[in-house]
Amino acid sequence: xxxxxIAGDNQVPLPRHQWPRCLLALDAREVRTAAExxxxxxxxxxxxxxxxxxxxxxxxxxxxxxxxxxxxxxxxTARVRILAADKTWxxxxxxxxxxxxxxxxxxxxxxxxxxxxxxxxxxxIPLLHKGQNHLAAQAKERKALLETxxxxxxxxxxxxxxxxx
Numbered sequence: 001x002x003x004x005x006i007a008g009d010n011q012v013p014l015p016r017h018q019w020p021r022c023l024l025a026l027d028a029r030e031v032r033t034a035a036e037x038x039x040x041x042x043x044x045x046x047x048x049x050x051x052x053x054x055x056x057x058x059x060x061x062x063x064x065x066x067x068x069x070x071x072x073x074x075x076x077t078a079r080v081r082i083l084a085a086d087k088t089w090x091x092x093x094x095x096x097x098x099x100x101x102x103x104x105x106x107x108x109x110x111x112x113x114x115x116x117x118x119x120x121x122x123x124x125i126p127l128l129h130k131g132q133n134h135l136a137a138q139a140k141e142r143k144a145l146l147e148t149x150x151x152x153x154x155x156x157x158x159x160x161x162x163x164x165x
Contacts (some may be wrong), residue, residue, distance in 0.1 A: 001040075001049075003056075006062075008017070008084060009019035012129055013125070013128070013129070014083070014132065015049040016111070016114075018132075019107075019110070019111060019114060020048055020095070020096050020107050020133030021113070021135065022096050022127075022128045022132050022135065023127065023128070023131055024053035024097075024098060024103075024107070024131070025131040025132075025134040025135050025138075026127060026134070027133050028100065028103050028106075028132060030127065031103060031106050031110070031127070032102070032103070032106045033124075034106070034110060034124055034127055035105075035106035035109040035110055036106075036113050037108075037120065037123070038082070038109055038110070038113050038118075038120065039109065041119070041120060042082045042083060042084060042118070043082070043083040044080050044081070044082050044083075044109055045080065045081050045083075046078070046079070046080055046105070047079040047080060047081050047091070048077065048078065048079040049078075050076065050077070050078040050101035050102060050104050050108075051076065051077055051078075051101055052074065052077075052099045052100060052101040053074075053075060053076075054072040054073065054074060054075065054077040055072065055073050055074075055075035056072055056073075056108070057067055057069065057071060057072065057073050058069055058124040060115035067150055073088070073118075074096065074097060074098055075096070075097060075098075075099075076095075076096050076098050076099060076101045076103065077093075077094065077095045077104055077150050078093065078101065078107070078108040079091070079092070079093045079102075079108060080092045080093070080105065080108045080109055080112055081112070082109070082112045082113065082116070082118065083089040084118060084119075085101040089125060090112050090115075090116040090118060091112055091116075092108045092109055092110070092111040092112020092113065092116075093108050093111060094111055095111075102158075110124050111126075114128075115130060117146050126145060129144065133161075
């Protein structure tokens with residue numbers, strides 16, 4: 001990929017499949033604002049209109065290996081294509097566990113810009129880091145909460161019961 005719209009050697013530090021999760025960890029206004037800067041810089045068209053609804057979650061049973069459906073989850077999807085100044089189209093997409101179609105579209109725009117390293121993509125990398133740090137802090141907090149509820153059963157059975165009391 002060459003041309004005036006393609007950036008230099010700035011590589012995105014996270015795998016692409018983690019981008020939506022990191023961006024969802026941020027405030028939605030921040031994600032939309034980041035996407036709006038690219039809406040002004042590029043021509044962006046919807047390949048598929050942003051949609052939101054419910055998806056049926058499938059999980060495979062660990063013991064028998066059979067699929068079962070524990071319930072529905074909110075799901076929003078969007079697919080866009082971005083026209084750069086060199087008249088090349090680039091694709092972006094998002095499928096997120098959220099019920100806001102406009103947020104899915106904003107993430108799809110950022111996905112297209114980041115995946116194709118279009119001009120200005122380096123401004124989105126700090127957002128990914130911020131979201132990743134927020135997720136890491138959440139994981140640390142959850143781990144600490146789990147540690148406080150841990151029960152030590154190893155001491156059970158070491159005490160003799162006094163049936164004559």
